[in-house]
Amino acid sequence: MKLILLLAPAVIAGAIRYPVEGPIPVADDDYADQLIGEGKAETAELETDSEDLDAMTVPELKQLAAAEEIDLGEATKKAEILTKIREARIARADRPQE
Known part of the structure; x- marks a missing residue:
């Protein structure tokens, strides 16, 4: 699972998701990589300590x-x-x- 920040609307898990939603978990790593490669998303990093x-x-x-x-x-x-x-x-x- 990858956490991404959308730069444009995208369909994730059958629903349209939008950049204003903040970090979005994507279960399919290949799909997350595809969105990143297409410039529709970037990898999200969250501070966790x-x-x-x-x-x-x-x-x-x-x-x-x-x-x-x-x-x-x-x-x-x-x-x-x-x-x-x-x-x-x-x-x-x-x-x-x-």
Whole structure:
């Protein structure tokens, strides 16, 4: 899976996605590379260490959670969102690689 920033609208996983959405995860690495090669996207990099998470605003954390496909459930407060993101990352790290 690659995280990309769209530079133009593109169909991803059957839905039209737009540049204003921020970083978008793409499960098909070849398709992500194709979009990048066509100049429709660029590789996205997100800061992921704890200090950077703590400095992020609630909207930034929600965007990060969406990019990492993390379900925040009913979490709305910063502390709750941080907990959900950290728990999801730990769970992801504990899963065997495919």
